[in-house]
Structures are given as C-alpha cells and as structure tokens.
Amino acid sequence: MRVPRPRSLAGQLFAMQVVLVAAVVAGCAIFSYVSGRSQAEESARRQATAAATAVADSPAVAEAVRSDDPSARLQPYAERVRRDTGVAFVTIMNPRGIRWTHPDPDRIGEKFLGNTGPALRGHIFDETYTGTLGASVRVVAPVRDARAGGRITALVSAGITVDTISAQVRRQMLALLVVAFAALTIGGIGTYVINARLRRHTHGMNATELSRMHDYHQAALHAVREGLLMLDGRRRIALINDAGRELLGLSGDSVGRYVADLGLPPPLTGALLAAEPRVDELHLTAERVVVVNTSPVSSGEQRGTVVTLRDHTELQALSGELDSVRGFTEALRSQAHEAANRLHTVVSLIELGRAEEAVDFATAELELAQVLTDQVVGAVAEPVLAALLLGKAAQANERGVELVLAPDSRIDDGLLPPGLPARDLVTILGNLIDNATDAAAEGAGRGAARSARVTVTARAAGGELTLCVRDTGAGLDPAAVEDAFGRGWSTKSPGRGLGLALVRQAVSRNGGTIEVSRAADGGAEFTVRLPLTDPAEGDGAAEGDDTEPRDEPAAESPPRDEPASPASREDSAR
Numbered sequence: 001m002r003v004p005r006p007r008s009l010a011g012q013l014f015a016m017q018v019v020l021v022a023a024v025v026a027g028c029a030i031f032s033y034v035s036g037r038s039q040a041e042e043s044a045r046r047q048a049t050a051a052a053t054a055v056a057d058s059p060a061v062a063e064a065v066r067s068d069d070p071s072a073r074l075q076p077y078a079e080r081v082r083r084d085t086g087v088a089f090v091t092i093m094n095p096r097g098i099r100w101t102h103p104d105p106d107r108i109g110e111k112f113l114g115n116t117g118p119a120l121r122g123h124i125f126d127e128t129y130t131g132t133l134g135a136s137v138r139v140v141a142p143v144r145d146a147r148a149g150g151r152i153t154a155l156v157s158a159g160i161t162v163d164t165i166s167a168q169v170r171r172q173m174l175a176l177l178v179v180a181f182a183a184l185t186i187g188g189i190g191t192y193v194i195n196a197r198l199r200r201h202t203h204g205m206n207a208t209e210l211s212r213m214h215d216y217h218q219a220a221l222h223a224v225r226e227g228l229l230m231l232d233g234r235r236r237i238a239l240i241n242d243a244g245r246e247l248l249g250l251s252g253d254s255v256g257r258y259v260a261d262l263g264l265p266p267p268l269t270g271a272l273l274a275a276e277p278r279v280d281e282l283h284l285t286a287e288r289v290v291v292v293n294t295s296p297v298s299s300g301e302q303r304g305t306v307v308t309l310r311d312h313t314e315l316q317a318l319s320g321e322l323d324s325v326r327g328f329t330e331a332l333r334s335q336a337h338e339a340a341n342r343l344h345t346v347v348s349l350i351e352l353g354r355a356e357e358a359v360d361f362a363t364a365e366l367e368l369a370q371v372l373t374d375q376v377v378g379a380v381a382e383p384v385l386a387a388l389l390l391g392k393a394a395q396a397n398e399r400g401v402e403l404v405l406a407p408d409s410r411i412d413d414g415l416l417p418p419g420l421p422a423r424d425l426v427t428i429l430g431n432l433i434d435n436a437t438d439a440a441a442e443g444a445g446r447g448a449a450r451s452a453r454v455t456v457t458a459r460a461a462g463g464e465l466t467l468c469v470r471d472t473g474a475g476l477d478p479a480a481v482e483d484a485f486g487r488g489w490s491t492k493s494p495g496r497g498l499g500l501a502l503v504r505q506a507v508s509r510n511g512g513t514i515e516v517s518r519a520a521d522g523g524a525e526f527t528v529r530l531p532l533t534d535p536a537e538g539d540g541a542a543e544g545d546d547t548e549p550r551d552e553p554a555a556e557s558p559p560r561d562e563p564a565s566p567a568s569r570e571d572s573a574r
C-alpha cells in the first residue's frame with residue numbers, strides 16, 4: 001500500500017494562508033455587522049429622540065392640547081413631522097396614555113402600548129418595545145404647558161421600527177459582503193502567486209525534506225576535503241567550508257565579505273571574480289599551491305559562482321622532487337657513459353702494454369671525480385643538502401656549467417632544526433640552482449667570454465641558515481624582481497615560471513627572507529636567510545667549525561678548483 005507523500009511546504013503554507021485570510025475576513029465581517037447594527041440602533045435612537053423632543057417643545061403642540069379637539073390639530077402636524085424626520089411614528093397622547101395621533105387613524109383614541117412612567121415624572125427616556133407597528137426603538141418625552149406653570153399636559157412618543165433598522169443593516173451588510181468577497185479573492189490570488197513562487201524555489205519539497213536536506217548539506221559541507229566557496233551575484237562570500245578557509249588562509253567568519261577585500265594574491269582574486277568558468281588553474285596563496293575550478297551559477301542573469309579548491313602543495317613538491325630524481329637519473333646515465341669511456345681507455349692502455357700510463361690516467365680521473373664530492377661532504381654534512389648539491393653538480397656538468405661550492409660554506413649534520421622541513425630546503429635550493437644553471441648555460445650559449453659557472457654558498461651561522469646562489473648569466477632586471485616571484489613569470493618557454501613562486505612561498509612559510517642582487521660576475525645573486533630555532537647552539541656550532549676543521553679544506557680548495565674546470569671542460573667536450 002502506497003503511503004501518500006506529505007503535502008509540500010508551499011502547499012501547506014497556501015492552505016494555512018487561505019484559512020487565515022478567510023478567518024480574518026470573516027472576523028472583520030462579523031465585527032462590522034455587530035458594530036454596524038449597534039451603530040444603526042444608536043443612530044435610530046438619536047433620530048427618534050430629536051423628533052420627540054422637537055415635537056414636545058413646540059408651542060403649537062401645547063396650544064393644541066388645550067383645545068376642545070386636540071386630534072384634529074395634532075394629527076396632520078404629527079404626520080408631517082414623521083415624514084420629514086424619517087421616523088416610523090410620532091404619537092401624541094394625554095397623560096393617561098390615550099392617543100391623539102397615530103400613523104393608523106383607526107388607532108387614535110386607543111391606549112398607548114408602552115411605558116410612560118418616566119415621562120410623567122418629567123424625564124425623556126428610550127426603550128425597545130413591541131407595539132401596534134411591531135418591535136421598535138422609541139423615545140417618550142413630556143409636553144409641558146408654560147401657561148399652566150410647566151405642568152405636564154401631554155406625552156410625545158417617536159420611534160423607528162426594528163425592521164427598518166434591520167433593513168438598513170442588511171443594506172450595509174450587502175456592501176460589506178461584497179468588500180469581504182473581494183478581499184478574500186484578492187488575498188487568495190496573492191497567496192497562490194506567492195506560494196507558486198515558493199514552490200518553485202523549494203522544488204516542491206515539504207518541511208521535513210527541507211530540514212533533512214539542510215542537515216545533509218551541513219554534514220557534506222564540513223566532511224568534504226576539498227575547499228568549497230560560493231559567491232553571490234555581488235561577488236561576496238555566501239558560503240565557505242572549513243577546508244576553503246584553510247586553503248585561502250582566512251580566519252574568522254568570512255561570510256558576507258567581498259572577494260576583493262580578502263587580501264588574496266591578484267591572480268587568484270581575478271580567477272575568483274571571473275565571469276567565465278575556470279578549469280584546473282594553478283594559483284598560489286601565501287603558503288599553499290591550490291588548483292581552482294569555478295562554475296558560474298546563472299538562469300538568465302548572473303546569480304553567483306561556485307568555486308572548488310584543491311590543495312596542490314604536496315603534489316607540487318613531489319613533482320619537483322620527481323623532476324630532480326629524473327635529472328639525477330639522466331646525470332647518472334651520462335656519468336655511467338663517461339665512466340665506460342674512461343674504463344675502455346684504461347683497458348686499451350693495458351692491452352697496449354702501457355700499464356704505468358693506465359694507472360696514471362685512472363688515478364687522475366679518480367681524483368678529478370672525487371674533488372667536488374670531498375668538498376661537498378666536508379663542508380655540508382646535512383645529507384639532504386649534500387645529496388642535492390652533488391646531483392645538481394652532475395646536472396650542471398652535463399650542460400657545460402661548473403657548479404662551485406663557496407669556501408665559506410659550512411653546515412654540520414643535525415644543526416638544522418626539526419621544524420625546518422628538508423623538502424622546503426630542496427624546493428628552495430633546487431629551484432635556485434636550476435634557474436642559475438639555465439641562466440649560466442644561456443649566457444655561455446650566447447658567446448659570453450667568461451665560463452659558465454654557478455656558485456653556491458650554504459652556511460649556518462648567527463642563528464640563521466644562509467643559502468646563496470649566484471650565476472654568470474645575464475642577470476635579472478631590478479624592475480622585474482617582484483614580477484619574477486609571481487606565478488607564470490619566466491624568461492624561458494611558456495608554461496613555466498612556478499619555481500621562484502614556490503621558493504618565495506617556502507621561504508615565507510618558514511619565516512625567512514629572500515634578496516635579489518647583481519653578482520660580481522654580472523649575473524643574478526639570490527640570498528635566502530632562514531631562522532634557526534636555537535640561535536645559541538647554531539652560533540656555537542658555526543664558530544667551532546670555522547676554526548680548526550675548516551683550515552685544512554680551505555687550504556686545499558684552490559688546488560682542487562684548478563683541475564675542476566679542465567675536467568668540466570673535458571667532460572663537456574666528450
């Protein structure tokens with residue numbers, strides 16, 4: 001058996017409003033009827049009082065009462081007053097209640113039906129009484145004769161029948177019913193139009209379904225891992241979930257704020273304010289890389305925009321590490337090829353009987369290959385940075401660029417704080433070295449007189465970690481420094497330009513600073529300073545390391561640098 005679906009919210013409201021409007025109209029009609037009848041009776045009482053007192057105060061009436069035949073003179077007068085005032089009857093009688101006038105002449109001479117006691121005592125009073133003409137609202141007033149010393153010589157009664165009052169009320173009620181019906185019709189039509197629109201907006205759902213949908217909406221909003229942002233037609237935040245606040249770096253209640261006032265980077269703000277849809281656009285915030293998708297909500301007019309945000313920070317870092325690994329693989333492949341060539345040379349010398357020359361050649365090649373490794377390992381004991389420098393050196397060597405570690409570089413193992421992620425160091429130093437290698441190789445490709453070289457300084461001293469990378473390329477225009485750290489800026493092929501933006505983001509995330517200047521060789525020099533959590537320990541370690549252990553490698557650095565360049569040139573030639 002199918003259970004009937006509850007009436008929709010719009011239908012329930014329509015029924016309630018119709019009942020309410022009908023009740024209000026009916027109540028107003030009943031109130032108007034009661035108050036109208038009361039007013040009609042009061043009006044009839046005032047009308048009868050005016051007629052009775054006017055007749056009683058007339059000197060002609062007092063004079064006619066003194067005559068031998070009062071009816072002959074008073075009957076025409078009473079009928080004329082009745083017609084002129086609109087009352088139902090005007091009856092003049094003697095103090096004993098015997099009628100001298102009556103609308104029906106046959107009733108003259110009969111006793112008046114009603115109370116006369118208060119009038120005989122000199123009071124004007126009113127009552128509702130059923131007489132010869134039916135129920136009526138009547139007023140009885142005394143007639144005083146001034147010539148008789150103010151003695152009451154007659155009584156005057158004027159009244160309006162209840163039927164006449166009822167007929168007047170019925171005429172008023174007819175008009176009232178017409179107005180009430182018109183009000184009910186207009187109210188019903190207005191209620192139907194409003195509820196039809198409400199039905200469209202609520203999609204015909206009832207209150208229970210709407211409440212359930214709201215609960216599901218709230219649960220889904222807070223459970224979804226992606227950032228969700230809804231903008232209204234005026235580009236204000238209408239809805240945002242917890243993930244959206246976290247990805248955009250917003251604090252507090254952001255609902256109702258304009259997107260332009262959120263302090264987001266201009267490219268991201270432009271994407272959120274765009275009227276056209278955006279698909280999988282990569283944007284940077286202060287600390288994150290986010291993928292933005294926007295979809296306008298419209299039905300004939302712009303209603304707003306739905307924005308989804310995905311955190312791409314970790315994926316971007318992993319992509320950078322993957323690129324580095326790919327580069328290391330290519331470098332190892334090249335090194336393996338070079339090692340095979342050298343091994344063939346040694347074998348050939350041995351086969352030719354030149355064993356001593358083979359030993360000298362192999363020893364010289366081993367020393368050249370070990371120079372940079374010894375220098376890096378001796379100065380940078382931090383394994384992640386040491387591995388990065390060795391890999392980047394192999395990559396640079398493949399491109400004919402010499403990567404040199406500055407003599408004053410020194411980082412002991414365990415000196416970097418746990419709060420400084422190794423991944424951020426790889427992002428910062430790796431991107432700076434890649435850009436410097438590209439710039440140096442490009443400068444060498446344009447026929448520059450000086451050799452292509454990238455110099456790296458990595459030093460932990462004074463409570464901070466300093467990473468400095470300079471190249472022998474064309475340098476960076478000072479006017480373009482700020483733009484260089486934005487997403488999409490690149491001097492190379494389109495689709496690149498994210499490296500420096502990620503560098504600045506990582507530096508900012510770790511509370512550091514980055515400076516750009518012109519190197520002594522004419523290229524660009526990038527200097528990054530990151531604070532250490534324990535400056536006293538960092539200073540002590542740095543100062544202790546600068547004394548005895550570093551004197552010996554420093555003295556060996558010049559001889560090692562001299563053969564390094566020929567080796568690089570030899571490898572490039574090969």
